[in-house]
Amino acid sequence: MPRRRGKFIPPPSHLSRVLAHLNAGPRLALNGLRRISLTLAARNDHMGARHFVNEELPRIRWANPLLEIAVHKVPKTREESWAPQATVEFEDGRTSTLDMSNKWSTTIAKELMNLAGGDPWEAYKSAALAAGHPILPGEEKERLAEITKRHKANTAKSASPQELEEQVREMLSSPSRPKMGAAAILP
Structure with a gap:
């Protein structure tokens, strides 16, 4: 194999990829929490x-370095039936419990941010919704999975994979909320 001429530009390092993930928007800063x-x-x-x-938890840790976070991974057998949960303790002593069963990671993060994100989170969320962007990265996969699941429940089993794919594409192209601003004017 012939040698390359010129300077070799190395790919991004592992550290730069990790930092890019931690600094990706939105910043998951929580207000008034003592412990999760x-x-x-x-x-x-x-x-x-x-x-x-x-x-999501590494991004929350990065944005909230003084927040105490404890993760308890408990061995569970197939016979046991218990739901995962997050207990959030506020600085004023109140506690709140989030049920994390059968939810996507983005849904859990949104619920936590809605609970303790404060005004910056609400401002970011309203701006993202107004622009038609997903609130958190990866949320579009969650929406696609929900649409596919709903569609599979409503369609007959005799539908071909091509028909299913076309119907899912059609569902995704239809807006889930009314268009606002310039998007409402444009075709």
Whole structure:
């Protein structure tokens, strides 16, 4: 194989990719919290909660370095039936419990931010909705999965995969909320 001429530009380092993920918008800063305690299965269950711990919790830790966060991964057998939960303790002593069962990691993050995100979160959320953007990165996958699940429940089993794909594409192209601003004027 011939040698390349010129300078070699290395790909982004692992550290730069991690920092890009931690600094990605929106900033998940929580106000008035003392502690978050998560309890979930160590394996084989509670997928949304486990994805939340891997994807969103590092961003929450990065934005809130003084917040105490405890994650309890408990061994769970198939016979046991208990739901993952997050207990949020506020600085004034109040506590709130978030049920994380059968939810996507983005849904759990949105619920937590709605609980303690404050005015900056509300401003960001309204701006994202007005612009027609997803509130959190990865939320579009959640919407696609919900549409596919709803569609599979409503369609007959005799539909071909091409017909299903076309119907899902059609559902995704239809707006879920009315257009606002310049988008309402444009075709």
